[in-house]
Amino acid sequence: MSMFAVIGHVARKEIRQILRDRRSLVLILVMPIVLTFLFGKALETGELRNIPSAILNLDGSPESNVIATAFSTYDEVQIQREVSTLDQAQALLAHGQIKAAIIIPKGFMRQIESGEEAQLQLLLDGTDNNSAPIVEGVAQRVIQRYNTERAIKGLWARGVRPDRGLRLIRPVYVQSEIRYNPGRQYLSYVMPGVIGLTLQLLTVMLMAITIPRERERGTLDQLMASPITRTELILGKLLPYFGISLLNVATILFVADRWFGIPVATQLFPLLLLCGLFVLTSLATGLLISAVSRTQFQAVQIAVFYVLPVFMLSGAYAPIEAIPDYIRPISYLFPLMYFSRAVRAVTLRGADLVQIWQDVAVLGGFVVVLLYWAVLSFHKRVT
Amino acid sequence: MPLAIETTNLTRRFGTVTAVSGLNLGVRAGEIFGFLGPNGAGKTTTIRMLCGLLLPSEGTACVAGMDVTREAEAIKRRVGYMPQRFSLYGDLTAEENLDFFAGVYRLSGRTRRTRVAETLEQVGLLDRRRAVTDHLSGGLKQRLSLACALVHSPAILFLDEPTAGADPLSRQQMWDLLYQVAAEGRTILVTTHYVEEAERCQTIVFMHGGRLIGEGSPEQCRAEMGEIVLEVDAVPVMRAGEVARATPGVSGVSVYGHTLRVFSQTAGDLERDLEAALTGRDILVRGIRPVPPSLEDVFMSLTRTARDVERGA
Numbered sequence: 001m002s003m004f005a006v007i008g009h010v011a012r013k014e015i016r017q018i019l020r021d022r023r024s025l026v027l028i029l030v031m032p033i034v035l036t037f038l039f040g041k042a043l044e045t046g047e048l049r050n051i052p053s054a055i056l057n058l059d060g061s062p063e064s065n066v067i068a069t070a071f072s073t074y075d076e077v078q079i080q081r082e083v084s085t086l087d088q089a090q091a092l093l094a095h096g097q098i099k100a101a102i103i104i105p106k107g108f109m110r111q112i113e114s115g116e117e118a119q120l121q122l123l124l125d126g127t128d129n130n131s132a133p134i135v136e137g138v139a140q141r142v143i144q145r146y147n148t149e150r151a152i153k154g155l156w157a158r159g160v161r162p163d164r165g166l167r168l169i170r171p172v173y174v175q176s177e178i179r180y181n182p183g184r185q186y187l188s189y190v191m192p193g194v195i196g197l198t199l200q201l202l203t204v205m206l207m208a209i210t211i212p213r214e215r216e217r218g219t220l221d222q223l224m225a226s227p228i229t230r231t232e233l234i235l236g237k238l239l240p241y242f243g244i245s246l247l248n249v250a251t252i253l254f255v256a257d258r259w260f261g262i263p264v265a266t267q268l269f270p271l272l273l274l275c276g277l278f279v280l281t282s283l284a285t286g287l288l289i290s291a292v293s294r295t296q297f298q299a300v301q302i303a304v305f306y307v308l309p310v311f312m313l314s315g316a317y318a319p320i321e322a323i324p325d326y327i328r329p330i331s332y333l334f335p336l337m338y339f340s341r342a343v344r345a346v347t348l349r350g351a352d353l354v355q356i357w358q359d360v361a362v363l364g365g366f367v368v369v370l371l372y373w374a375v376l377s378f379h380k381r382v383t
Numbered sequence: 384m385p386l387a388i389e390t391t392n393l394t395r396r397f398g399t400v401t402a403v404s405g406l407n408l409g410v411r412a413g414e415i416f417g418f419l420g421p422n423g424a425g426k427t428t429t430i431r432m433l434c435g436l437l438l439p440s441e442g443t444a445c446v447a448g449m450d451v452t453r454e455a456e457a458i459k460r461r462v463g464y465m466p467q468r469f470s471l472y473g474d475l476t477a478e479e480n481l482d483f484f485a486g487v488y489r490l491s492g493r494t495r496r497t498r499v500a501e502t503l504e505q506v507g508l509l510d511r512r513r514a515v516t517d518h519l520s521g522g523l524k525q526r527l528s529l530a531c532a533l534v535h536s537p538a539i540l541f542l543d544e545p546t547a548g549a550d551p552l553s554r555q556q557m558w559d560l561l562y563q564v565a566a567e568g569r570t571i572l573v574t575t576h577y578v579e580e581a582e583r584c585q586t587i588v589f590m591h592g593g594r595l596i597g598e599g600s601p602e603q604c605r606a607e608m609g610e611i612v613l614e615v616d617a618v619p620v621m622r623a624g625e626v627a628r629a630t631p632g633v634s635g636v637s638v639y640g641h642t643l644r645v646f647s648q649t650a651g652d653l654e655r656d657l658e659a660a661l662t663g664r665d666i667l668v669r670g671i672r673p674v675p676p677s678l679e680d681v682f683m684s685l686t687r688t689a690r691d692v693e694r695g696a
Contacts, residue, residue, distance in 0.1 A: 001491040009486035013475070020474050218470035222531065225434050225464035226487045227456055381455075382436050 003232055010228070010236025014210075018240060028206065032198050032248040036255045039194045044187050044260075051131045053100040054081040056089045061109035067120065070142045071102060076134050089123060099125045100135040112150075130186075144173070191260050192343035193316025195252055196336045199275065200282045201307055203245050207286025208299040210237050211378065216296060224380045234291075234375050238283050245279035262347050270346045270353055274339060277363040281335035284370030291378035310334045315341065335366045387412040387539050387570040388433060392442035395428050402428040404593040405442070410572060410586070412538075415565050417584030418574040419682060425593040426574040427467060430541045433572070434464045447538055460488070463532030467543040467574075469524050473517035477508050477527050480516055481534055488535035498534050506530045506560060522553030529560065540564065542573040546580065558583055578679040589682060591689040597681065604681045609688070610634060612676045613654065615643040615661075616669040623666050630660045635687050644674075646684055 001009070018025060055068050072079050080098060083089050089101035103121035111118040122139055124132040148171045155165035214220040223233065253271060257264035264271055285306065293299035310316075313323065314336035320328055331337050342359035345351035353360070388410035395403040403425040410416045418426045431437040433446050435455030444451045447461045471480045481502060485495045503509045506526040511519065519527065525545055532540060542561075546554040558580070565571055573584065581587045582601050589597035589604075597604060617623035620641055627636045627645050632653050635646040647653050654671050661668050676684070 001486065001489045005491060006486065006489065009483070013472070013479070013483045016479060017472065017474055217473070218466065218468045219472055220470075221436070221466045221468070222464070222470045222484070223487065224436055225459060225462075225466075226484065227460045227489065228487045229456075380436075381438060382431065 003229070006228060006232040007236045007239065010233060011239040014237055014240040015243075018244070028202065028244060029247065029251070032202055033251050033255055035198045035201070036194060036252045037259065039198065040187065040191060040256070040260045043190050043194065049075055050078040051076060051100060051135055052080050052098045053077045053102060053135065054083050054089055054092055054098045055079050056083050056086065056101055056103045058106040059104050059108040063109040063112055064104040067104055067108075067142065067146060068102075070146065071138065074138045074141070076138050093123055093125055096125070099128055099131045102135075102139065144171070187260060188262070188348055189344065190317065191256055191262055192347060193314070193336070193340040195256055195275070195343065196278060196314075196339045197311060197316055198252060199245065199248060199279050200310065200336060202248065203241065203279050203282035204286040204289070204303050204307060205300065206241055206244075207237070207283050208289040208293065208303040209296045210241075211287075211290040212293045212296045212299045215294065221382075224382070230375045230378050230380060234287055234371070234378060238287060238371075241283055241286075242280065245283065246276065249275040249279065267346050267350070270351075270356065271343065273353075273360065274342050274346070274356075274363070277360065277367060278335060278339040281339075281363055281366040281370060284367055284374060285335075287374040288370055288377060291374050310336050313337075335363055338362045338366075385412050386410060386445075387414075388416075388444070388446050388572065390429075390433075390442065390444040393429070393432060393439055393444050394441035395425075395432060395437065396440045402593050403432070406593075406595055408588065408595070410570060412570050413565065413568050414585040415561060415571045415573065415583070417581045417587040418572065418590060419576065419578065419581045419587050420574075420590035421576060421686070423592075424590040426590055427543055428593075429590075430464075430543050430572070430574065434462060434541055435459050436464075460535075461537055462539045462541060463535065463537035465528050465532040465540070465542045465545055467547065469528060471516055471524070471528060471531060474515065476513050476515055477519065477523075478503065478512035480527065481512075481530055484531040485534045490535060498536070502530045502534045505533070505563070507556070522549050522556070525549060525553065525557060526560070529557070533564065537569065539570045539572070542571065544574055544576070546575070546577070554580070578677075578682055581682075582678055587678075589685050591686055592693065594689070596689045597685045601678055604678065605676050608676045608681050608684055610646045610648050610676075610680075610684045611653075612674050612680050613645040613647070613657065613671055614674045615645055615657065615671050616641065617643065617661055618667045618669070622664070623661055623668075626661055626664050626666065627657060630657055632656065635683065637683055644680060646680070646687075 053071070055071065057064050057068050071077055077100065081092065083092065083101075086103070089103065092098045093101055101123035103123060105119060105121060108118050120139060120143060122135060124135060126132060148169060151169050152162050152165040155168060156162055160168065211220065214223065249272070253262075253264045253275070256262040286303070289299055289302045289306065293302060313327070313331045314320070314334040315331060316336055320331045320337065323331060338359040342356040345356050386409050388408060390406050390408040393403060393406040393408070394401065406429060418429070420426055428437065432439050432451060433444055435446075435451050435458045438452060446458045449458050449461075451458060472483070475483065478499065481499050482495065485499050490498055500509075503512050506529055508523065508527055508530065511523060516524065516527065529542070529545060532542070545561075546557050549557065561571055561573070575581060584601070586598070586600055587604060588595050599607065615623065615627065620638060620643060624636050624638050624643055627633055627643060632647050632649050632651070633645055634648055637644050645657065654673075658668055658671055
């Protein structure tokens, strides 16, 4: 038999064993769907709109009322309460019922009228470092608008018509427009990472235990005494799990499309290519772990030590630019980093193959190197 | 006759432990060659080196004319190996296991189907071929294991304790099979610690502490034993054993049911000395007679001598 026939032969045996272990099979097929759904749902709350806030209007003047009303015109904040003392505001913040308290101090209007410097105060919940800067930004915009309007009114009182007044003041506004993820939804950013993590978790674990399992059951002795080559055994084991992983890719992409607004249908080809390459890198990583582990327990241990840092360091969760310089090089060792970067480019920016070819090439390189390494790490001799 | 297996100074060390030490073997093609020795004697280590699974630390070994260090993979195509521990896939059926290993040995298409059916038939598993391996009895598992080592028609078979833990009937069936296989012209190297199984081999070697301590056909081994054996029928037998052990000229004693087997390197007047010693201790002696040594006696005698040499060294 040729090498390919032997690989197919080993693969058929693996498939038989997989199909005979019904409970594991159900787990293998259902777990990715459940995980993608749960991870996705858990991270969906990261969307930053309607940040619960309260207003403490200690001045109660017409001017302070203008400010208070201005806040409610922004989607980012939601004024849920109007409180009357600082203690109340602090209590709400401490209990997590609001993320921000907007405080207009007593004498606000008087200070403005008398030309003193007037202040608007914000109490922010620093434990939520996503919403704090957003409320701050809203406050800046509210104040800028208020200042401009006041200046125009002031000029009008001196006989300058508002349109002329506006030209005199020449206010500068920052007009920013966010491309590629207009709602700036955290979910759209993180979903490619979630897909990658789910795909990786299962494939690495499944693959990692295959060789130690044969070793523990003694069947590896019989195999090592046979003329099967290392490549035949490794690729024969890889093939069926690659098939299962492709099924998982299909279900995960379906979940991502159906519930998490990832445009899978329009980008099917690049997404399938990236997912296919990525599961191959994970399977190869699993095989490498498998080849160097003596026992299944050891294999799972190593797999966990691999999967966890990947989660934190690969930019699946947060941009790798947020990782300190001296740690960041590690991020480039994980295929997940290239995968989530490329998938993000495809789903958020609508990038085509030409634009992501570098990441595709790196993933392909990982597959070759890891598989070769796995084959070399597996020895047909006992020690 | 050409040698199927030949080793020269074959040695294997694990760290500071020497598992096999300076082994010189010659196994003729077509014979049933038995490895006899207690657990830890180095039998499995030797087999693993001969199968190409383990590199020798020193010395050389040729199997089917090929060197185990340089041509391990070529050897693997020509030999069959049945490990001591059951090592087939418990979740596959008997036939699926056999078919898998047939494929791994590169049999394909019709050849594979024919060989799988023939081998199942040969080991008597044709009617149980669809049984899940985990559900087979111990004896049947051992026969299936033999089938997997046989399916590619190897020239040489390595069987590591093929009957370990089997009942007498299963052992008988296994040996009937081995004779059949040997009759097909295959060389069989089998390890065992059952002495009565060693009797069935054409050549046996005794191993102890990694060394070869005796070699030959069962008849030769018995004939060339360096000690005489006296069978002593005495009551009470355990006390008699103690006394015999203390008698000058006696090198060893083993108790068999109601009789003792007493070993000695000096013939002479031992019979009389022994009787006098026993009677002097109020032991009833019903008979003392020299008997031809059994293989078990040879084994005990060789092991004892080897231990004495170790102690002396």
